[in-house]
Amino acid sequence: SAVISQKPSRDICQRGTSLTIQCQVDSQVTMMFWYRQQPGQSLTLIATANQGSEATYESGFVIDKFPISRPNLTFSTLTVSNMSPEDSSIYLCSAETGALYGYTFGSGTRLTVV
């Protein structure tokens, strides 16, 4: 199955700053996805990122807060902007990596905003 490398694995950030999370897939994928998972809760989709077009955001998430780049078919970044403690969460990227393997996830970024 495909491998998705995600970094950083964790970070502690000051409120008001921004953090960019990177995901690199070892094969070309059409769509990549960004999720947030808060402790004890399910995964919530933030946005879907297609190469060559603007990301599609889910209700409750906006581009100014979570800008996404998708410069090619193997890479994407998510920026968490102007952070507040409420943004503390685990952020995960994902891609569909074939019918056999379903959706593969990066290892996650554990973000703490202080």
Added chain:
Amino acid sequence: RKEVEQDPGPFNVPEGATVAFNCTYSNSASQSFFWYRQDCRKEPKLLMSVYSSGNEDGRFTAQLNRASQYISLLIRDSKLSDSATYLCVALTGANNLFFGTGTRLTVIP
């Protein structure tokens, strides 16, 4: 109502036991279903896809009941290494994945 609902548990079972998890989905248009396993502080990993006819992979059996809109996962002969959170996932439309909150399983020696 949530798209996918599952009993959060925890399920605490002895080694060797058989345990079953159920999950319901609300959107009858959902076309594909999966069980993912998530270990503590790790990313979810695909355990198995769920097909209409049901499917088995070793000690794991998944069933789909479209009429009742539920999915099940059966684990036989539980191992300590099966301890994890099991996420029920429904795919609706093009790449719209909906995750349940997960069912936590602890297998006790």
